[in-house]
Amino acid sequence: MTTLTYLQAISAALRDELRDDERVLIMGEDIGVFGGAFKVTDGFIDEFGPDRVMDTPLAESGIVGTAIGAAVVGMRPVCEMQFSDFISCGFDQLVNVAGKMHYRQGLAVPITVRLPSGGGFSGGPFHSQNPEAWFMHAPGIKVVAPSTAEDAKGLLHSAIRDPNPVCFMEHKHLYRRVKGEVPDGIFETPFSARVARPGSDLVVIAYGAMVPVALEATEDLDGASVEVLDLRSLVPLDEEAVLDSVERCSKVVILDEANSTCAAGAQVAALIAERGFESLDGPVIRVATPDVPIPFSPPLEQAVLPSVDRVKEACRELLAY
Amino acid sequence: MATNIAEPAADGAAAPNAHLLLEDRVWLMRAMLLMRGLEERAMTLYRQGKVPGSFYDGYGQEAVSAGAAFAMAPQDRLCILHRDLAAHLIRGVSPARILGQYMGRASGVTKGREGNVHFGDRELGCVGMVSMLPDMMLVATGMAMAFKLRGERRCAMTWFGDGSTSRGDFHEAMNWAGVQKLPVIFVLENNQYAYSTPIDKQFAVDPVEHAAAYGFVGETVDGNDVEAMFEAARTARERAITGGGPTLIEAVTMRMHGHAAHDDMKYVPKEQVEEWRKRDPIDRQEARLREAGVDVDALRAEVKAEIDAAAEEALAAPMPNPETAGEGVFCEGEAEPLGDGVARWSGFQS
Numbered sequence: 100m101t102t103l104t105y106l107q108a109i110s111a112a113l114r115d116e117l118r119d120d121e122r123v124l125i126m127g128e129d130i131g132v133f134g135g136a137f138k139v140t141d142g143f144i145d146e147f148g149p150d151r152v153m154d155t156p157l158a159e160s161g162i163v164g165t166a167i168g169a170a171v172v173g174m175r176p177v178c179e180m181q182f183s184d185f186i187s188c189g190f191d192q193l194v195n196v197a198g199k200m201h202y203r204q205g206l207a208v209p210i211t212v213r214l215p216s217g218g219g220f221s222g223g224p225f226h227s228q229n230p231e232a233w234f235m236h237a238p239g240i241k242v243v244a245p246s247t248a249e250d251a252k253g254l255l256h257s258a259i260r261d262p263n264p265v266c267f268m269e270h271k272h273l274y275r276r277v278k279g280e281v282p283d284g285i286f287e288t289p290f291s292a293r294v295a296r297p298g299s300d301l302v303v304i305a306y307g308a309m310v311p312v313a314l315e316a317t318e319d320l321d322g323a324s325v326e327v328l329d330l331r332s333l334v335p336l337d338e339e340a341v342l343d344s345v346e347r348c349s350k351v352v353i354l355d356e357a358n359s360t361c362a363a364g365a366q367v368a369a370l371i372a373e374r375g376f377e378s379l380d381g382p383v384i385r386v387a388t389p390d391v392p393i394p395f396s397p398p399l400e401q402a403v404l405p406s407v408d409r410v411k412e413a414c415r416e417l418l419a420y
Numbered sequence: 421m422a423t424n425i426a427e428p429a430a431d432g433a434a435a436p437n438a439h440l441l442l443e444d445r446v447w448l449m450r451a452m453l454l455m456r457g458l459e460e461r462a463m464t465l466y467r468q469g470k471v472p473g474s475f476y477d478g479y480g481q482e483a484v485s486a487g488a489a490f491a492m493a494p495q496d497r498l499c500i501l502h503r504d505l506a507a508h509l510i511r512g513v514s515p516a517r518i519l520g521q522y523m524g525r526a527s528g529v530t531k532g533r534e535g536n537v538h539f540g541d542r543e544l545g546c547v548g549m550v551s552m553l554p555d556m557m558l559v560a561t562g563m564a565m566a567f568k569l570r571g572e573r574r575c576a577m578t579w580f581g582d583g584s585t586s587r588g589d590f591h592e593a594m595n596w597a598g599v600q601k602l603p604v605i606f607v608l609e610n611n612q613y614a615y616s617t618p619i620d621k622q623f624a625v626d627p628v629e630h631a632a633a634y635g636f637v638g639e640t641v642d643g644n645d646v647e648a649m650f651e652a653a654r655t656a657r658e659r660a661i662t663g664g665g666p667t668l669i670e671a672v673t674m675r676m677h678g679h680a681a682h683d684d685m686k687y688v689p690k691e692q693v694e695e696w697r698k699r700d701p702i703d704r705q706e707a708r709l710r711e712a713g714v715d716v717d718a719l720r721a722e723v724k725a726e727i728d729a730a731a732e733e734a735l736a737a738p739m740p741n742p743e744t745a746g747e748g749v750f751c752e753g754e755a756e757p758l759g760d761g762v763a764r765w766s767g768f769q770s
Contacts, residue, residue, distance in 0.1 A: 124569065150569050156599055161558055161592035168562020168576070171547060172497060173757040174569075176562075191589075192558060195550045202748050203534045206542045207755035238749050262755035 103281045106274035108248040109213075110139050112255035113177065115285050117147050120175060123259060126153040126162055127179030127213075136181050137215060137274060159188035166210045167197050176210050177259055183214035183268065184228045197264040198239035207262040211255070217270040217308050217356055218393045218404055227393035227400075229307075229357035234266045235334050235366065242333040243290060244268035246310035248279035250331055253288025260287060268333075270308040270356075277311065290332035292340035298326030301418055302348040304341060304367055306330040309354040309405065316410035323418050333363045341367055342375050349380035350417050354405060359387035381420040384413050437647050439654060441766045446714055447510075448490060448646045449705045451764075452482035453723040455506040456702060458515055461727055462522045466681055470735070471522045473535045478503030480644070480676030481611055483701035485579065486510065487649025488607050488669070491657050492577055493768055494760040497563045498546045499556035501579035501609065502537040503675070511544045512762035515730035520737050527737035533748070544761040554580035557593035557606060564597065564604035564660075575603040575660035577653070583614025585627040594668070598634035603660035605653060606668045609643065611675035616687045631668035643671030644701040647708075654767075674699075 103111060116123045125140060131154035134141030143152040155162050159180060166176035180186045186193065189212075197208045218227030234240045241263055245251040251269065258265035295310055300323045303313040310329045317325035328344045330337065345351055351371060353364040368383045386405045394400050440448075459477040466475040478485065485504030489511065492498060500507045508518065513529060521528030521539055529539040530548070540546035549556050560578035567574050584590050585608065597604050608627055612619055631638025637659065641652045649671060656667035674696035678685045685693075706716050763769075 156592070156596055158592040158596065160589055161561075161596045164555065164558025164589065164593070165562030165565050165596060168559040168564070169566040169569075170562075170755075171559070171758055172563045172566045174566045191552050192555060195552050196555050196559060199550070200547075201751045203530055203538070204540055204542055204548050205748065206540075206547065206758070207751035209751075209755040241750070262751040262753070 100280045100282055103248045104275050105248045105251045105277040108252040108281050109255055109269055112252045116259050122175040124151045124174060125177045126155050128157055128181050130179050159185050160192050163189035163192035167208055170208050170210045171206055178212045180214050182226045183216035183230055184225045186214055194237040198237045202239060208264050209262045211258045211265045211267055213267045215271050216268050217272050219272045221395055221397055223395040224392035231268050231333055232357055232362050241265040244307040246307055246329050248277055249281045250288055252281050253286050256285050257287040272308045290335055292337035293329045293331055295327040295329040298324040299348055300324045301350040301414055302326040302328055302344040303352045303354055304328045305354040309356050312407055313354055316407045317414055320414055338370055345371055345375040346378040349378055352384045352413050355387035358390045360390050362387055381417050384417050386410055386413050437651055442712055444766050447764050448486050449709055451486040451506040451509050452702050454509050455482045457723055457727045458518055461731055472524050475681040476502045476536050477677055478505060481673045482506055483646035483649050484609050484643045484671045484673055487646040488653040490650050490765050491653035494763045495574040497576045497758055499560045499578040500546055501549055504579050510764055511546055513541050516733040519730055519734035525737040526740040532740035543759040545758045554584035554590050558589055560604050561593045561597045564602035568602055573661045575657055577605040579607045579609055581614055582610045582619050582622055585623055594630055594634040597666040598636050601665040604666045605656045608670045610670055611673050613675050615679040628670040636666045638668040640670045643673030644699045646701055646705050
């Protein structure tokens with residue numbers, strides 16, 4: 100075990116895969132000589148060379164599209180979007196070419212798209228988004244979103260080794276803030292949920308950067324026993340784990356940093372309404388970012404992103420129901 | 421400025437290509453006849469209500485896919501457009517599977533998952549197109565990128581139309597291929613219309629000029645001359661596998677039918693169609709072969725018999741089981757890369 104930050108864990112997974120499998124190549128804007136906008140691939144070019152740590156033209160559709168081409172002739176490309184927001188420029192290739200390929204023609208597209216996502220830094224409307232739900236709605240694409248250093252590494256190994264397109268949502272706010280013990284070497288974390296803290300009075304369901312928010316908000320909530328379920332994977336969604344938590348706790352708060360409408364949490368709420376209704380002892384409460392672009396100025400941004408206080412308030416209201 | 425229309429060689433008078441044996445020239449004819457015959461049969465099936473959805477064909481453009489695909493080796497990889505059926509035939513897809521594909525049968529190349537020419541036989545090294553054109557230019561570019569990274573002597577080829585030159589993926593792929601000097605061949609099928617939009621509303625410069633802007637060779641070819649198409653592709657492939665980088669081949673041709681079966685082409689002047697009818701690629705190859713003493717009537721009869729048998733087989737095949745509609749969204753096993761295709765050209769038979 101080694102103590103790594105979330106960012107170091109992502110770097111370690113990439114380095115281990117490049118060392119282990121010559122089919123793996125990583126491609127993106129400014130990832131080579133510069134080491135990436137967040138320095139995830141700092142120094143990689145010296146060890147692996149410019150062919151496998153490829154500085155690409157500034158062309159997101161190009162990055163995803165060429166990765167698809169390389170994948171179907173036997174490579175295992177890992178694409179970096181400099182910011183997850185820019186995947187909108189590669190959306191068509193990911194959704195229409197990669198996502199539908201196996202269903203249409205039985206041809207697997209083993210690509211991983213790393214999407215540094217999330218707000219909290221005055222990144223403004225184009226460097227703060229959480230676009231995971233766009234891809235949940237598109238058949239054929241897996242979507243994972245780690246919240247810990249260990250899961251960041253293990254899920255990235257699993258993503259790269261998966262024969263399907265995988266969106267790897269890495270939250271920028273966790274990069275250097277989250278640290279933890281990470282097993283050495285390659286290990287694969289399954290695309291399933293994880294109970295981050297067991298409890299019995301209420302469950303907060305979250306993923307990515309909202310997991311530490313949920314844990315902090317409910318650590319000492321007037322003595323209530325609050326479970327935190329970390330989804331980790333949005334596609335596939337671990338429905339049984341969600342329903343187990345609902346059955347155990349009977350009260351549910353669902354937390355998204357993404358804009359509220361049709362977010363991952365909305366899907367979880369729909370699942371509970373359909374299959375967990377009998378277990379409920381109160382309304383399902385959602386806490387999410389309202390449907391506004393993420394504003395730049397700190398007081399505006401803090402006003403929209405879900406905070407520890409908002410989560411506390413939602414939990415207290417539901418516990419009192 | 422509209423693109424120039426390449427002057428056709430005088431029918432039957434062109435010197436035989438030194439790289440084509442007579443059997444190759446017959447195969448090129450055979451591929452075009454099969455394409456036209458299959459598409460005509462599919463249109464009949466469409467009118468009989470046996471082909472669901474819409475129907476698209478490449479009538480009059482047969483030389484573009486036949487000539488270009490003929491120069492591709494088994495280990496090369498192809499992303500084929502919807503008016504390029506001959507490329508599938510050359511790679512080894514059987515006519516019965518193609519008709520099954522049109523009819524949405526379980527025996528079709530995509531087993532009913534996809535319609536019309538939206539298919540590619542994975543085992544024959546082909547990736548089926550999507551409707552967002554020209555997305556496959558980037559996919560082909562990525563294949564070529566992998567070939568170059570691994571030091572392999574092979575190339576990728578993709579087809580797209582004049583309308584595609586307006587979209588970003590055309591420019592991203594051209595730029596990427598130029599920057600990395602990749603072994604990829606872009607075949608721009610300039611058939612004068614993108615649906616109803618003529619080329620003078622599509623571009624301000626002849627699109628072949630983009631090649632120079634992106635740092636590689638561009639060539640305009642008479643797209644209704646199958647042997648000229650072959651020669652352009654053969655030369656481009658040589659360039660690609662010897663490190664010379666990409667090639668843009670602008671194949672100048674004409675879409676002789678509507679965009680799809682429903683389209684009466686009222687926006688195309690009749691004289692334009694009549695002018696192009698005189699340059700029909702099959703008629704021109706037929707004249708050459710007759711001059712070389714080939715029994716073209718026998719070839720036509722052979723092709724017709726093959727199509728009849730294929731139609732019978734396809735019509736006897738079952739529709740897909742509706743219970744399987746949800747299957748195969750994800751790959752559950754190992755990711756199998758594309759396999760090798762069939763190469764018909766005698767140059768690959770040694």
